[in-house]
Amino acid sequence: MGDEEPLTRRRVNVLEHxxxxxxxxxxRYIHDKLSEAERDNTSRLMKITDIIRK
Structure with a gap:
């Protein structure tokens, strides 16, 4: 039992740090990429809407 405590503590430290x-x-990276893709799609849709209205 005493040997397991330092090992468990090391595992917890690795998880935390x-x-x-x-x-x-x-x-954060995935969120940024999805936000960028959403902005691209929005601007693309706005451009298509402008082309259709003309």
């Missing part, structure tokens, strides 16, 4: 920040960065 490496894995979770990497996941947050990945989420």
């Amino acid at each position: 490496v894995v979770i920040p990497e996941i947050h960065e990945t989420i």
Whole structure:
């Protein structure tokens, strides 16, 4: 039982300081890419609407 505590603590530290920040960065990257794609689609739709109205 005493040998498991340091191992568990190391695993928790890795999760807190490496894995979770990497996941947050990945989420931020995906969010930014989706937002950019949405802006592109919006501007494309507005351009098509202008062309159709003329």
